[in-house]
Amino acid sequence: MGKGLSLWFACSSILILTAASISISFNIWISLLLGVLCILNIGWGFILKAKLRRRQEGSAGQSS
Numbered sequence: 001m002g003k004g005l006s007l008w009f010a011c012s013s014i015l016i017l018t019a020a021s022i023s024i025s026f027n028i029w030i031s032l033l034l035g036v037l038c039i040l041n042i043g044w045g046f047i048l049k050a051k052l053r054r055r056q057e058g059s060a061g062q063s064s
Contacts, residue, residue, distance in 0.1 A: 001049045009045035013038050 020034035 001045075001052055005048070006045075009041065013041050013045075016041060 016034055016038040020031045020038065023031040023034060
């Protein structure tokens, strides 16, 4: 995964968690929703990283 994409997932997760922490005082359901959204965002980043790594290993194995 490139540096830009990694930075995107890190910053977006931080922003979502910040929004969740702020929303705790207003509405617990919104904060729970944002917490789940952050977990999904982090998971999506790991899935994308694994797919890109497999694609890179597959193309490196074919060219050898």
